[in-house]
Amino acid sequence: MADTQQRNDLAAVSDLAAQLRVDSIRATSAAQSGHATSSLSAADVIAVLAARHLRYDWAAPDDPDNDHLIFSKGHASPLLYALFKAEGVISDEELTDTYRQVGSRLQGHPTPVLPWVEVATGSLGQGLPIGAGIAWVMRRLERRASHVWVLCGDGEFAEGSVWEAVAKAGELGLGNLTVIVDINRLGQSGSTALEWDVDAYARRVRGFDVDAVVVDGHDLGEIDAALTAARDSERATVVLARTIKGKGVPQVEDTNGWHGKPLPDDVAARAIDALGGVRDAVIDGLPPLRSSAEQPAGAADAPEFPHYAVGDEVATRTAFGEAVAALAALEDIAVVDGDVGNSTHAGLFASAAPDRFFEVGIAEQQLISTAVALDVRGYRAFAATFAAFFSRAYDFIRMAVISQCDLRLCGSHAGVEIGEDGPSQMALEDIAAMRALHGSTVLCPSDAVSAAALTREMVTVQGISYLRTTRGAYPVLYDEGTSFPIGGSKTVRAGADDQVTLAGTGVTVHTCLAAADELAKQGIGARVLDLYSIKPVDRAGVEAALHETDGRIVIVEDHRIEGGLGSAVLEALAGSQACADATLLAVHGMPGSATSLEQMSMAGIAVGDIVAAARGELTRAGRL
């Protein structure tokens, strides 16, 4: 790495650090908001990194050989944007005129609206898990020489997600990952638990078989040596940089009460002066290390999807697993599992494409982070666990939306239908939570044919798509080859004299069908709608059914009433005159252990409940 030494000497780096500090102050002062002091503490480590270690073609942010740089402490955005100016990719005007302003790319926390930002940060403790995921993907699938650099705050090292990532980094020996921790001792509301006890940090990190190097975070030589060693190490490295919050502005250095606040104008002006005034130097950094690795290709063989015959009893989770295993034929598909691959059946992918199957263990935050990392590296990722356990990573999924990721999530064992295992294993809030995500797609197939088809559809869906599968096996309802467009629905039973629509999703399509049978015996025609696409919901399909059944509908779901399928339908119909009477049947009470049928009965979503609800609507209408 001789060119490192020749590129920028430490005097030049010192000038760069001063420029980054001046620009961090100028940006936050101009915006009158933002995190100046959290930027100042990390300016020296970032200056050394950018000038002498980071290998990145700033003109080509999509170059697959670029190093990755993730600001896990996203609130240090002034420093990141100051760096972008120093790299010559944004102007001084953009930095000082637009930071935190309406319409600006330079938001309060970095997001991928900027081409040099790969993932959104700002919810702490997420950049490192994603960085570890990227290092894992590059090491396993691409064998590139490029490196992942993550800047963390010390406060976020209290997040468990950080330790999920450090554990992975140690277990996998991710030598292509370097984490720099800006240990400035002060959190938002006060001191961190460990303050400047850098040895305590080092003990923790080393316990996970990850290298820890302690440096004075304002000593450029020490930082430089640490980063050189980190890049060359066979193991992951955490550089513990002891820093001073507000470094360079004596009035605020190491002082509580300045988190997230711009400096007073006079303090800012004096500080800029003392730091040598405004500079506009541009870094002459290092180019990417070239490798012969190839980007993931698209199709290889044509996938051979599973076959199911009408009437076969197959769990939708099985169909998902078989479909995703078929998708292994596409070389850019990857699957992430959280030690439940034998239950979600995502594990079937492992035999088909072992290299592209990532087992994270029981660590759902790292599960999502690894899927995000795969997306960053150009793979199309599925991540699967019990539907209930995505709630463990809800913040990560929320942030993946802001990161503009395409993620395909499959949650099995949803609802009371799972039976004996009891409420801790039942997702009863997942539809509400997943629906609320911006731009998400929520799917819930009722049979194996639709489950396999929707799994296939998910490959090309943008944003977060979520497939909810059953534990139990139910009869195949659809002929092979039936198409299931996202946003559609299926009328699975209809007659000329239907008086009410029964709408279900997943398992409740089957209970609706049984209820329609029962109602038919009572001389009441009922139409059954399979709302396999919960978001977007098929408004036109529902309205058409309502038109045929005098505006009467019973909506049944194995989920809480709040924010679920019924809610989705009502939101879609808001303001419409199509609906004369609607009954929402959803899970009541707190389940315990019981068989699937007993559970659904106690929850109030069984066949008898649907029949009673339909009859209730007809009674209210004077039809009974």
Added chain:
Amino acid sequence: MADTQQRNDLAAVSDLAAQLRVDSIRATSAAQSGHATSSLSAADVIAVLAARHLRYDWAAPDDPDNDHLIFSKGHASPLLYALFKAEGVISDEELTDTYRQVGSRLQGHPTPVLPWVEVATGSLGQGLPIGAGIAWVMRRLERRASHVWVLCGDGEFAEGSVWEAVAKAGELGLGNLTVIVDINRLGQSGSTALEWDVDAYARRVRGFDVDAVVVDGHDLGEIDAALTAARDSERATVVLARTIKGKGVPQVEDTNGWHGKPLPDDVAARAIDALGGVRDAVIDGLPPLRSSAEQPAGAADAPEFPHYAVGDEVATRTAFGEAVAALAALEDIAVVDGDVGNSTHAGLFASAAPDRFFEVGIAEQQLISTAVALDVRGYRAFAATFAAFFSRAYDFIRMAVISQCDLRLCGSHAGVEIGEDGPSQMALEDIAAMRALHGSTVLCPSDAVSAAALTREMVTVQGISYLRTTRGAYPVLYDEGTSFPIGGSKTVRAGADDQVTLAGTGVTVHTCLAAADELAKQGIGARVLDLYSIKPVDRAGVEAALHETDGRIVIVEDHRIEGGLGSAVLEALAGSQACADATLLAVHGMPGSATSLEQMSMAGIAVGDIVAAARGELTRAGRL
């Protein structure tokens, strides 16, 4: 601890372990479901613990001097229930006839429907954070001699939440906490990452300044010595027990594919025989260690609540903080913060009652676990962070519902209203997520008077209550002394000729008021409803307003449309004829940085949007 030695010799413990194994097998075989092999691996450690270390009055589970025993690996419920039989508190019939059956207390995973179970487990990695919380609360507030024992699986040690707890245990020197890890090498779908590398576990644990002791998990003497040392240690201890999954049943020992499966009948029968057949011994265990600590009292001084005058501009987060600080006068109120107490203003409690203010740092899973722990120990806990960051602990909140906890959550900085910080800091899914929780209460005050009143109401609310507060300051709308019952609403503007209802919550009440002003200028009367109680929502209040405004309503919220306030209203009105036309205004698109007003305008929830929506409804009705 002389009585420990005299109580049960190791031969008796060995018999007990055999009984626990036999009963674990019998229960799962009778149920034909459940986790037999995961119980068998931990039978020896539990036998030693129960017979010689656990100090617990089984006839008085509420005795405050009892030790705590938490099965963090909740799937080992057969072992826990076998222990309950051995403690004489459930019968052999209950164990073998009802395990996992409908209506049984003996669910697939333990929940507090059983008097000896304090928190529900089954979502892994939660029992230990709660146990650490209990140890912290007992150490800080009660100074009891009792001890917290947590049984963990090895798989769950991949969860970040475990390391949040281990970190706290180390930092706080929780000598009253002992964790036993059942290292049986096998997860659900395959081997764990560390398998039987017990030294790797020990390095990790010791890195956090917690004692780690490695034992053969089937050597009763080694276990006994470790537990004796652990109870006496000044530091928290993790006993790393190397065990064999399925121990005692040679056909399944250390073999993949048996997780969560009962044994074949013939294997079970032979194993029961080999283990000495069915026993019904009852343990003569140790009584609680008595201490002079007192249970938290109820009222002390009468709280002096803050005062606000109509028109004052006060952020609802400030009013929450001031109200919760006033509640410090009640000696059983405690507050947990995640390093944002100066933003949520929960930090005001710290000056009023420093002992009852728990600062967990940036570790939201431990934040909720500590609040659960306070509930377990008889305190009434508030936990506060940015509304967006409760999503980090959604699984913990979900499980707290199953644990029957009363938790008071306050989320500040909700919605686009926060302004410049950008989307990572904005909760836009919180109403949907919190509403979907069984039995939850969701509140969103629009002004300081209602915020303080609702904070006070939360003290006596059962289950999970959630208060959503604004970042910005808005005018006080209500007179002091106004009551804000949960489930109510307020009509903040009404006229005789109102043609449309504008319903808001929190900040959108203010935009609705401004829209009503604008509509009045246009000759259109608009009624404004403050739906401060989102769950339960005031169905009667909404229907009354609809009755007065010809069934027209515009519902406005600073949240995504899915599952939010509009959804809550529509769910409540389902099947009713009260609503002729409804428009839901909610946040559209992905926000960036901007001022609060700019954000609301871009999101489509500003005054102009409300006016346009109201006019649209009137146009559709032929009234314009």
